[in-house]
Amino acid sequence: MSRSRKVEPETAIQAAMALFWKHGYHDLGTRQIEKETGITRFTLQTVYGGKMPLFLKALDRYLDTFEVHAAPTMSDGNLDAIAAWFETRSDPVMFPEVTCYGCLLLNSTVEFVGENEEVNLRADRFFDMVRGGFRGALDAVKETGGVSADFDVDAMVEVLLSAAIGLNIVIRASGRNAAGADMANAIAALVRGWARPADV
Amino acid sequence: MSRSRKVEPETAIQAAMALFWKHGYHDLGTRQIEKETGITRFTLQTVYGGKMPLFLKALDRYLDTFEVHAAPTMSDGNLDAIAAWFETRSDPVMFPEVTCYGCLLLNSTVEFVGENEEVNLRADRFFDMVRGGFRGALDAVKETGGVSADFDVDAMVEVLLSAAIGLNIVIRASGRNAAGADMANAIAALVRGWARPADV
DNA sequence: TGCATAGCTATCCATATGGATAGATTAGTC
DNA sequence: GACTAATCTATCCATATGGATAGCTATGCA
Numbered sequence: 157m158s159r160s161r162k163v164e165p166e167t168a169i170q171a172a173m174a175l176f177w178k179h180g181y182h183d184l185g186t187r188q189i190e191k192e193t194g195i196t197r198f199t200l201q202t203v204y205g206g207k208m209p210l211f212l213k214a215l216d217r218y219l220d221t222f223e224v225h226a227a228p229t230m231s232d233g234n235l236d237a238i239a240a241w242f243e244t245r246s247d248p249v250m251f252p253e254v255t256c257y258g259c260l261l262l263n264s265t266v267e268f269v270g271e272n273e274e275v276n277l278r279a280d281r282f283f284d285m286v287r288g289g290f291r292g293a294l295d296a297v298k299e300t301g302g303v304s305a306d307f308d309v310d311a312m313v314e315v316l317l318s319a320a321i322g323l324n325i326v327i328r329a330s331g332r333n334a335a336g337a338d339m340a341n342a343i344a345a346l347v348r349g350w351a352r353p354a355d356v
Numbered sequence: 357m358s359r360s361r362k363v364e365p366e367t368a369i370q371a372a373m374a375l376f377w378k379h380g381y382h383d384l385g386t387r388q389i390e391k392e393t394g395i396t397r398f399t400l401q402t403v404y405g406g407k408m409p410l411f412l413k414a415l416d417r418y419l420d421t422f423e424v425h426a427a428p429t430m431s432d433g434n435l436d437a438i439a440a441w442f443e444t445r446s447d448p449v450m451f452p453e454v455t456c457y458g459c460l461l462l463n464s465t466v467e468f469v470g471e472n473e474e475v476n477l478r479a480d481r482f483f484d485m486v487r488g489g490f491r492g493a494l495d496a497v498k499e500t501g502g503v504s505a506d507f508d509v510d511a512m513v514e515v516l517l518s519a520a521i522g523l524n525i526v527i528r529a530s531g532r533n534a535a536g537a538d539m540a541n542a543i544a545a546l547v548r549g550w551a552r553p554a555d556v
Numbered sequence: 557t558g559c560a561t562a563g564c565t566a567t568c569c570a571t572a573t574g575g576a577t578a579g580a581t582t583a584g585t586c
Numbered sequence: 587g588a589c590t591a592a593t594c595t596a597t598c599c600a601t602a603t604g605g606a607t608a609g610c611t612a613t614g615c616a
Contacts, residue, residue: 158562159612178469182382186604196564201605203563257469265529266466269378269457279529314542321525322518329465329479342514358592359582386574396594401575403593 163194165203171195173214174253177260180267181211208274215278218260222282225250228289228316233300235351238293238316239344245323246336258328262321283317290316303350312350319343363394365403371395373414374453377460380467381411408474415478418460422482425450428489428516433500435551438493438516439544445523446536458528462521483517490516503550512550519543 161168171193175184186207190197195204204210230237248255257263261282268275294309294316323343327336363371371393375384386407390397395404404410430437448455457463461482468475494509494516523543527536 158560158614159564161563180467183467185602187602197605198564198607207604258466262525263466266458266463266525267380267383270529270531308542308545311542311545314539315519315546318522318526318539318543319515319518321522322520325462325466325521325525326518329470331470339514339518342508342511343518345508345511346515358584358590359594361593385572387572397575398577398594407574 161199162196168193168195169210169213169217172210173217173260176211176214177218177254177263178257180263181208182267212274212278215261215264215275219278219281219285222261223285227285228293228320230289230293231296233296233302235297235302235347238290238297239347242319242323242340242343242347245320246327246333246340248333252333256327256331256333259321259324262324263328286317286320287313297350302352304352307350316343316347319346361399362396368393368395369410369413369417372410373417373460376411376414377418377454377463378457380463381408382467412474412478415461415464415475419478419481419485422461423485427485428493428520430489430493431496433496433502435497435502435547438490438497439547442519442523442540442543442547445520446527446533446540448533452533456527456531456533459521459524462524463528486517486520487513497550502552504552507550516543516547519546 163171172189172195175189175192179188186197186200189195189200189207189210195210200207200210204213228238228241230241245255261279264275265279265282270276270279290313291309294303294307294312297303298305298307298309319339323336323339326339327333329335361368372389372395375389375392379388386397386400389395389400389407389410395410400407400410404413428438428441430441445455461479464475465479465482470476470479490513491509494503494507494512497503498505498507498509523536523539526539527533529535
């Protein structure tokens, strides 16, 4: 049979994802990828098809992980769960060493200005996931009477999305998750404030 | 005396600012700057000192303009003014052909990951301006009784900042100001909803 | 033990980058 | 009209980039 890969393909793509997360696409060279992930420049070409395909693979891996572990999916009808989702962001239990660089997909979206179709597809998936998560959560809250009857779910989904984006950008700007603490707490307070007055 | 510049220095820096706005720093070459602004590569070196100094000059110019024309400065104690500031963002009267690329300073902050001190200084100035603007506006509203007495100004400043950032990122992601309409309207609705119940 | 397969090392290449420089050109001044 | 100074044009340069290729090496089955 053949010779075995120097680094596990799975480990390799995780490492590549972390690199793109921090440096973005254009500011990361294939030689640096080789040095820091162990993926040979040869393998980068023959196995992954080049730098851009590897990048897209990293985006997909990011989205898969995000979907399972990080996306807002609280549908227990509790505003607190939404608030906590924001609070956790500034003090994450998982992967703090990469999440301090913000959100890989937001970063990529900013970098490519919506001019790369492949990146756009991933961005669409990402925004759908986040919007859908918030909508499901707020729908459940409204259904259980956690907010007043005239609460505009669609509008507040957009508000939550904007807040989530802002929080991630602020964190990236400083490179520290904790730098988003004030903002995260403020958003959490806003969300909790949506509780039906009688229930407070 | 000496020969006169091919393009007005003022026109040149405006054009350079627009280019950096769209393309960012790393993805814009000096030859492209030369072609699209009229700034000779020679002049870029001798007069502006190189690509990075020109970029920083563009950032400063952006901030100066932002401070005068775009920063939130409504201190009339009216929540509507704050709401309108967001609504205007998705249908700007001024410079729609560049504002559709988001906010130059946010873009730069994302690109440099807080690792360039000169860029950091500009980012600090920017965030101070926005936070200060929102705080002044909300303070005035609270003072005139436009919101309830227990309204947490500091927290809602952070909420507005996160919303403003999110809005600009969404717009950049699509390259169209109008793409931020739903989000802008939602944020405006949120702000108007802060009005003291008795006043609604 | 030998052979086939796939990965690795080490180059090579065309291109693009930011920057430097030398000679031509244009302006205002004496 | 000649001189001076700043800008322009046209190169040149060292470096870095993504990608391609040729020969070496390790792996596991026959």
